[in-house]
């Protein structure tokens with residue numbers, strides 16, 4: 001059994017949650033339609049080259065920034081909140097001490113912002129404050145599509161999940177669940193959290209770092225169905241990639257949708273509450289030969305293989321990439337079983 005890293009419960013600074021993402025997009029108008037009409041995000045600000053969006057519950061200026069590009073669409077950076085401005089200075093000192101380059105930068109609509117890269121090469125930024133906008137939660141007449149409430153988590157593909165998990169656990173992150181393949185005895189996924197639910201950042205073993213998806217919480221399952229209906233009516237029907245379904249490892253109902261540039265968003269119901277010190281990491285055995293969801297098909301091949309590149313980052317391949325079950329394999333095996341009678 002592979003040893004899991006342990007959490008440092010007295011971290012050098014205080015990250016509070018996964019909070020925002022920055023993507024590039026080739027057709028801002030089309031992306032704007034996708035995120036406002038299907039996902040139901042609110043536009044906080046926009047100019048000719050950038051759109052800043054937030055969920056209907058969010059008071060923060062943005063949880064998603066879209067920047068115009070004429071190149072291949074990328075994820076520029078993932079963002080976390082820290083508790084206070086003082087934590088940014090503590091973070092800078094910590095990274096200086098352990099030899100990680102970290103720089104303060106100016107970012108529109110945000111307070112002081114610290115950039116660094118994690119050991120896998122994922123570009124990260126930390127902020128304590130953003131401009132504020134009104135919560136639109138009770139402005140029901142203005143809600144659209146899924147009416148996405150708030151950014152919940154994101155998932156990054158990395159070649160060494162335990163090495164990256166160790167880095168974040170030194171910063172106070174806890175493992176809620178981990179994916180474990182019994183035969184070879186390897187951990188292939190770690191679900192890490194700082195806030196009181198199971199996820200802030202998730203790592204799965206693949207070539208990386210690559211951005212896999214960002215998750216927005218919705219209020220009810222009906223909101224997921226409404227997102228599908230709106231997507232179908234507005235020409236985004238073929239962007240629905242996986243689900244609706246129920247994750248097999250204690251997780252919520254889900255739907256994965258690709259935006260016009262292929263960036264993937266998950267809509268999900270709120271997760272369970274995890275706070276207490278005696279919540280131990282939950283081992284979730286993975287059988288690569290079967291569907292790991294409670295119902296619905298396994299993820300399609302595109303979900304397993306395709307991801308968004310991070311700008312200017314070298315991708316490394318793990319020693320063993322594994323071969324997770326896909327919907328395509330699952331159905332062809334079922335068909336073969338039926339023929340065999």
Ligand SMILES: [Fe+2]
Pocket residue numbers: 153155213214215266
């Ligand atoms: Fe997710």
